[in-house]
Amino acid sequence: MTNASSEQSSLELSHRLAALRQQLDEAGYRYYVLDDPSLPDADYDRLMRELEAIERAHPEWVTADSPSQRVGSKVVGGFPEVRHAVPMLSLNNAFEQEGADDRARYAEVADFVRRIETTLDRRQPEFSVEPKLDGLAISLRYLDGLFIGGATRGDGETGEDVTGNLRTIRSIPLKLRGTGWPRLLEVRGEVVMLRRDFEQFNARALKAGDKLLANPRNGAAGSLRQLDPAVTAHRKLSFFAYAVGQVEDGALPSTHSATLQQLRAWGFPVSPEVATARGFEGLLAYFRRIGEVRDQLPYDIDGVVYKLDDYVGQQAMGFVARAPRWAIAHKFPAQEQSTRVQAIEIQIGRTGAATPVARLEPVSVGGVVVTNATLHNADQVARLDVRVGDSVIVRRAGDVIPEVVRVIPGQRPEDAHPWSMPSHCPVCGSALLREDGAAAWRCSGGLFCPAQRKEALIHFASRRAMDIEGLGERFVDALVEFDYVKTPADLYRLSLDDLLAMKQQADMRDGSTPETVKAGKIATRWAEKLLEGIDASRQTSLARFLFALGIMHIGSNTAKTLADWLGSLEQIRLQPDLVLRVLPDVGTEVAASIAGFFQQAGNQDVVDRLLEAGIEFADESTPDPRLRQRLDLAALLNGAHIAKLGPKSVELLLRHFPTLEAIEAGGYNHWLAAGVPAAAASALEAVLADPARRQVLSNAEQAMRALLAAIPAAAQVENLPLQGQSFVLTGTLQAMSRDLAKEKLEALGAKVAGSVSRKTSVLVAGEAAGSKLDKANELGVDVWDEAKLLACLAEHGISA
DNA sequence: ATACCTCGAGTTCG
């Protein structure tokens, strides 16, 4: 066998180099990609060492594609390989299963415990229990208390020597503390990137325009395999010890938990969550406890690990294949899963928004079976380039809502073609249109579109709107489909017979079953309940009613603003947009939307019919006196956005001409005399010359005067105790729902907002409060717990 | 004009 000795000619060496590279490439490919090794490991190592020797002698020959230069998933290079003296085993996994009780759901854990109990003839054996950190397993070796090197787990038999990088991790002791360590000690544990460090890294990368890390785990793995330790040093990694490997000339305690204590004493970080537990019940309690605090831990974990605590017992249990019989990893349901896109369909929302939704092959993500995932809008589909037939990664974002994270490359069927938004609504066939610059495509069918009618009704009946009990999606579907209900007003004209007839039609279509025929009496019961629910909803509040109408841009908050300031439906439904503009939080768009809604004859008709049907508001009142300060001709003119006519000019103008009539009578020259700039005066002249625009202004003025006249003369303003305070609610409250707490706080004059900012006075944090609590702490906002909230309410005479 | 603050709208599954 040749080697890179100096006597050899350059030419021979370069040929040898090429041959080595080819051989190693091929062998590496078969080994790592095909999983079908063609060359014994030892031979591979020998060839690689020869290649490296030649390259060291001739650095000018080193090319980026040389097998020696590989970094990453396919071929290990750059780092020497190390054989673990004691193999780093893998653990058997236990996952949650379908089942009626704990023993069935966690059968794998139950079996694990039972096997130990029978084999060792012990009851309620003691376990050392610990969180299973989601990072990179490594082994550290210490000789006479000094760190001499470390390696990744690799395949368990052989890992990569990443000593240089491990030295940069501050939590890995380079020298052991205390006394009594064995001459040779191998400590095993997990290298992780703490969430805090991960977020910091990504925040910085985002600013610098660098690539972001996908998750902390990738951050740890990628950083540890950097060839340049200086790079690793810049990524903050942490280490937590969880086991001992090789030991020579020394002794350890007789249990695993005591060993961990010993490791702590020697200077190793050990997760504070490690504990001991007895028997199946004990393990399960630990699993649940960790599951609850999982989000608050500084690192990502993907489960917990149970280890039989005493080493004698471990030895007696032995191994199956490559996993110990004395330990098991109890995994949380996976948060990310891969699945296939069966179809991409369009959903039409209440406002006509067309949302693409991926229909997925059912897959369990984070404990629930996911079959749908939103794709948000056409841009998002294009960005991800999701196609029907693709394999995709699905994740439950923010704990609840499934989303498609990315497409798995290389698994796309050949006939897959890019997805595009259809040109027409799949429900009613109207054109789908997109406004300039907007992200959403909308069905142009309006209430002609059954999908929009349906969604509008569901919204109308929803809890925060009219709160009609018994009217869920199912019934709305049928009511709309068989044309019993076209508008919300139709709901109040339904009779028992209508509902029963509808039910019959629905059954016929679905294929009537003997059961439904027999169940005639039960069918009557639900119909009666629904009618009761509809009847009860007749008593409501003005804000709820306005919200229920589903006017664009009018959510529950703006609805409340309208109700509070204008007092009655009659005042609201007649106001031109220029008057509405003066209300807080109402600008051009919102005002135009409200006025536009009530200008449509169809909508007016629906509202009239609802009132005729007996809708009553418990809380109608007179317009708010504060309107006096906000509502004057200046406000109207400013709101009209007449070019060049700014607030200054308006003020000058109105000083001399207090009414629209007076302004008109004055005329151009007198406006100039009042100090109004020529450009503004011409613009005003042009507006008044246009009959349509003149009409708008005069209507607004008239409406304004009528409104002012409706304000009671001597209104005493009572000062509420929490007036001017802004609250935010988060987490789960025990005594009442957040909605109810909001109502009670508002009754005391407080504002209840949805998110925390500097302006927030108090954050009320219930159980399991999340990001809002962090933000409040960051901004130094007062934080109350539920008890304090209840005390505050009680103090002002409101009970829970 | 810009930066911040809010609100509205859409979303899944049990």
Added chain:
DNA sequence: CTCGAGGTAT
């Protein structure tokens, strides 16, 4: 919960 966009303060 998150995103986008409307409203307001600077």
